[in-house]
Amino acid sequence: MTRSNADALLAGNRLTLAGYEARHFGWSVTKKVATITLNRPERKNPLTFESYAELRDLFRQLAYATDVKAVVIHGAGENFCSGGDVHDIIAPLIDLPMPELLLFTRMTGDLVKAMRDCPQPVIAAVDGVCAGAGAILAMASDMRLGTTRSKLAFLFSRVGLAGCDMGACAILPRIIGQGRAAELLYTGRSASGDEGHAWGFYNRLCDPAALVDEAQKLAADLVAGPxxxxxxxxxxxxxxxxxxxxxxxxxxxxxxxxxxxxxxxxxxxxxxxxxxxxxxxxx
CATH class of the missing domain: 1.10.12 (Lyase 2-enoyl-coa Hydratase; Chain  A, domain 2)
Structure with a gap:
């Protein structure tokens, strides 16, 4: 293969995402730090079928991005993410046949795989409610900054589901330990910011007003490294x-x-x- 052919091949596997126009969440890139903003604050930033799929596809593209070296994900307003939208997701799922239910659960699991597979460190800035699939997004991130008012809850048992969603039974015990993970996954109870920090879920707690800035500063420090x-x-x-x-x-x-x-x-x-x-x- 000639040098020109190799350059052409590599060019086809490189992406620039600064100009990406997200449809279902906020997206910006500053000095190689990308910021994802879950921006439905009036409903505590729930996920929809469309935002799940777009997040999955975006994290897959990040594997080829040349202009993004770290990612910050946070929620607009005073909450991170309340999980899957009750009306837009949970209600329709009740009427779906098993094969289509499996398509959905595999799609949500693919989001976690894509977050883990992209080479960029992902930092979750968690304030307020961080529940259900929102807790999974935080869990799947590489680092997490929280606040004293963060409320972490894996709510699956509260809606009649198992706690083994999107890799939670594999990943969460590795972060906070088997017994603590079991408690949260069985009971669906909320863990405070102080608990989450003491258990190692959050790397540190920040003032709510400075949370996103602190996450972006951490991301910028990583971008300045190798x-x-x-x-x-x-x-x-x-x-x-x-x-x-x-x-x-x-x-x-x-x-x-x-x-x-x-x-x-x-x-x-x-x-x-x-x-x-x-x-x-x-x-």
Whole structure:
């Protein structure tokens, strides 16, 4: 393959998403930090069939985006997300046959897969209500900032469903522990911001007025780092769940060798030798 053919092939697998026009939520990109705003504040930002699907498709595209290196997701107003819209989602589901119900549950699960598969770190800024599928969005993010008024609730048992939705039984225990996860998934009760922080669900609690700014600052700090290597870190954090320790050590050896071949690794050494701070470019 010639260099020009390779360039053409790679160009076909690169996207710029700064100009993306979201239909079912807010979207903006500033200095390689993308911000997703769930923006139905009058109903505490519930999800619909359409917003589920668009979020899934957008996170899939992020795997090829060259102008987005970190993502912040938050809710408009004083709440994060109240889950699936009762009228737009739950009511229609009652009348669907099993094959179509399975299409829906696989689609919502695909959103979590897409969030985990995209190389960008995803930071959830959680204020107020964070319930049902909204709690799943926060759970599927790589880091979470909360407030003292955050209310985390996995409400599935309250509507006659199992707590094993969108990967909750696999992911939540790894974040807060098996017993605490079991309590939330069985009872559907709300956990306060202080509880969520003490349990490790939130990385830290922020003042509500500064929450989104703090999340965007954290994202900007990540963007200033070796973003290719961050993508490898994210991949390994998820991939190693199903590995033995020996497999994980070998896999990390391969991953680190790949990172050692990047220009950012060279930049870090040159900066160290020059007693200056490295400027990473993500390649």
């Amino acid at each position: 973003t290719f290597a961050h993508g490898i870190t994210k991949k390994m954090l998820h991939q190693e769940w199903s590995m033995s320790i020996d497999e994980a050590i070998e896999s990390e050896a391969q991953a680190q060798a790949i990172c050692m071949s990047t220009r950012d690794f060279e930049r870090a050494y040159s900066a160290f030798a020059a007693k200056s701070r490295p400027v990473f470019e993500g390649d």
